[in-house]
Amino acid sequence: ACWKTYLGRPETDWHRTAAISEHGNGLLETGLYEDALSVKETELATLRRIGTLAHNILDVQGNLAVTYAKLERHELALRMKRIVYSGYLKLKGEEHTDTLISANNYVDSLIQLQRYKTVMSLLRKTLPIARRVLGEDHHLTLRMRFNYARALHQDPAATLDDLREAVTTLEDARRIARRVFGGTHPHTTGIDGALQNARAALRALSSKATEDACSRLREEIARLKAENAELQERRTR
Numbered sequence: 001a002c003w004k005t006y007l008g009r010p011e012t013d014w015h016r017t018a019a020i021s022e023h024g025n026g027l028l029e030t031g032l033y034e035d036a037l038s039v040k041e042t043e044l045a046t047l048r049r050i051g052t053l054a055h056n057i058l059d060v061q062g063n064l065a066v067t068y069a070k071l072e073r074h075e076l077a078l079r080m081k082r083i084v085y086s087g088y089l090k091l092k093g094e095e096h097t098d099t100l101i102s103a104n105n106y107v108d109s110l111i112q113l114q115r116y117k118t119v120m121s122l123l124r125k126t127l128p129i130a131r132r133v134l135g136e137d138h139h140l141t142l143r144m145r146f147n148y149a150r151a152l153h154q155d156p157a158a159t160l161d162d163l164r165e166a167v168t169t170l171e172d173a174r175r176i177a178r179r180v181f182g183g184t185h186p187h188t189t190g191i192d193g194a195l196q197n198a199r200a201a202l203r204a205l206s207s208k209a210t211e212d213a214c215s216r217l218r219e220e221i222a223r224l225k226a227e228n229a230e231l232q233e234r235r236t237r
Contacts, residue, residue, distance in 0.1 A: 017046070024063065033070045040064045055098075058087045062102065069109065078109040095133050100126060100140055107147045111154070119151035137180050139187060145173045146191055153198040163202040170195040 024039035044060045065080035085106045088099040103126045110119045127148060130141045152158060152166035170191055177188040 017043070020046070021060070028063070028067055028070070031070075033067055037064075037067045037071065040067055054087065054091050058084050058091070058098075058102075061087070062105070065105070065109075069112075074109060074112050078106075078113060078115075081106040081109050094126070094129055097134070097140070100130050100134070100144075104140060104144050104147065107144070107151075111147060111150055114154075116151045116155040116157075119147065123148045123151070137176060139181075142173050142177055142180075142187055142191070145169055146187075146194060149173070149198060150194055153194075153201045158201070158205070160202070160205055163198060163205055166198040167195065167202055170198055 020039060020043050024036050024043055027033075027036035027039060040060065040063055044057070044064060047057055047060060061080055062084050065077045065084060068074070068077035068080060081102070085099070085102040088096065088102045092099050103122060107119050107122060110116075110122070123144060127141075127144045130138070130144050134141050149166040149169040152162045152169070155162065158166075174188065174191045174195055177185065177191050181187050183189075
């Protein structure tokens, strides 16, 4: 492979660093995740040893997080994505696109691990920034709204209000996605699927709430009847 051409060069040689990075990316794209992990860990260690710009380190850490996720090492992926998000937040500020992208990547892992409360806390801070800086039609804004709604309706502790908000959010996101990307685009079809799930969860919880209310009403009627019967019995004594 052509990347081997540069292995004999000094670690500080840019061509050597770029070749190793491309080799790792190629392994990742072809599904050789264990091999990709080894290369990416070596790349990160080398960059730390020779010193480089902070954003170069963050880029490699982001790729390393993707590799962990592909290997289903989700806790490691989560930890690395949190580091990357914090790094970009400090380096570029809350309004930079790289910061917002890394925030949403972090959210993806949080949802994978069902950390829904942390998702909501983070997106309530970052989503308004994305809407203001990028606009409602931007694909990242739509993705963040999609994740916000997913966290709402996938949380086992979701209330009826949570599920109604999830449905409303996805209906609005779908309208925008259809207009901007078309009905067959992956962004749109992904939102469609989430909307179906959110509506189903809302119907199920609404039905349960109705059944619970009816059950409480029946219990109350039975209690009142019992009290009334006891009162009538006392009067006849």
